Amino acid sequence: MRLKASAPGKMMISGEYSVLSGEPALVMAVNRRVRVTLQTAPTWQLRADDAPPEAIADADFIHAGERPLTPVALALWCAARALGAQPPPLALSVDSRALQQAGIKLGLGSSAAVSVALSAALAQHERLGHLSLETCFRAHDALQGTAGSGFDVAAAWRGGWFAFHREGTQASIRTMAAPQAALCFVWTGQAARTAGFVQRYRQWERSDSDSTLLITALGNETRAALTAVERADAAGFVAALAGSAELLGALADAASLPIFAGGHDHLLEIGRTCSVAYKPCGAGGGDIGIAAALDESRLAAFMHAASVEGYSILSMECDPHGVRVEREEAQRIAHP
Numbered sequence: 001m002r003l004k005a006s007a008p009g010k011m012m013i014s015g016e017y018s019v020l021s022g023e024p025a026l027v028m029a030v031n032r033r034v035r036v037t038l039q040t041a042p043t044w045q046l047r048a049d050d051a052p053p054e055a056i057a058d059a060d061f062i063h064a065g066e067r068p069l070t071p072v073a074l075a076l077w078c079a080a081r082a083l084g085a086q087p088p089p090l091a092l093s094v095d096s097r098a099l100q101q102a103g104i105k106l107g108l109g110s111s112a113a114v115s116v117a118l119s120a121a122l123a124q125h126e127r128l129g130h131l132s133l134e135t136c137f138r139a140h141d142a143l144q145g146t147a148g149s150g151f152d153v154a155a156a157w158r159g160g161w162f163a164f165h166r167e168g169t170q171a172s173i174r175t176m177a178a179p180q181a182a183l184c185f186v187w188t189g190q191a192a193r194t195a196g197f198v199q200r201y202r203q204w205e206r207s208d209s210d211s212t213l214l215i216t217a218l219g220n221e222t223r224a225a226l227t228a229v230e231r232a233d234a235a236g237f238v239a240a241l242a243g244s245a246e247l248l249g250a251l252a253d254a255a256s257l258p259i260f261a262g263g264h265d266h267l268l269e270i271g272r273t274c275s276v277a278y279k280p281c282g283a284g285g286g287d288i289g290i291a292a293a294l295d296e297s298r299l300a301a302f303m304h305a306a307s308v309e310g311y312s313i314l315s316m317e318c319d320p321h322g323v324r325v326e327r328e329e330a331q332r333i334a335h336p
Helices: 071-083 110-125 133-144 151-158 197-207 211-230 234-255 264-273 296-308
Strands: 002-014 025-040 045-048 090-095 161-167 170-175 182-187 277-280 288-293 312-314 324-328
Touching: 002 110, 002 151, 002 211, 002 234, 002 288, 025 110, 025 151, 025 211, 045 071, 071 090, 071 110, 071 133, 090 110, 110 133, 110 151, 110 324, 133 151, 151 161, 151 170, 182 296, 197 211, 197 234, 211 234, 234 277, 234 288, 264 277, 264 288, 264 296, 288 296, 296 312
Parallel strands: 045 090
Antiparallel strands: 002 025, 002 324, 025 090, 025 161, 161 170, 182 288, 182 312, 277 288
């Protein structure tokens, strides 16, 4: 028997950074999915994308105390510990290429999607029952070596449009409709290097006595965006995204974070010229941004101008489905 699991990537629409401080976020799961296949095997066989199989130095690595050094082995090791599972040797392949462009990660939460898909497949394989969001949080936090907000994990687990809020270990998720405004997503062509961004944000949050004011203001813009979505208010939604962009600029200055580097500053100017709201999606410094307008003609003008400048308009929609697992039973050959 072979198991196939898949989980969608994510897009942060509003709530960057402030979600780490207990403020809300508006999130969309995207219709680009990582795919995992898993089945019992005589020996460990671990592979990611087109890379050669990972070399497993310790055949009993899944039970060992040390973290594996190779990516698929580490993701499996973290998932097994979160689930309390002790699986036998497995043939496992991970395909996250749908969340890449020309071999470059787009910033769609591939590590979270892989972690959730792998956890779901392993839970099914070990017959552990329903996979909870809390278990997914534990697996991904262990994989990353830090506790993030978890919105990317929630997108992979549940899919759809939703409002996300996490305070400590408690996460609140509310289903949302899609905004009424015209939207498009733009890839800057540069992969963000955001490893130290969260740490720098945390340092600023602790050291700046005025940080609470800016974080609250960012949260209020996200609340305005959520209210606009609930009221089908396109103008209110576009205004909230524009307000978020302005406050992210203030955060970038206050915390010395290159949020608008990697092409976002240029795209922001193109947006202003076309009367379109534009902001980075996520930590910034590259990856993807979102543009929103009241009508299609303004958005079309922005898309054309961005394309002329060498940026890529991405074809992405909401994926309403979260993680899925399918079983493939071995076919029996009928003998005459």
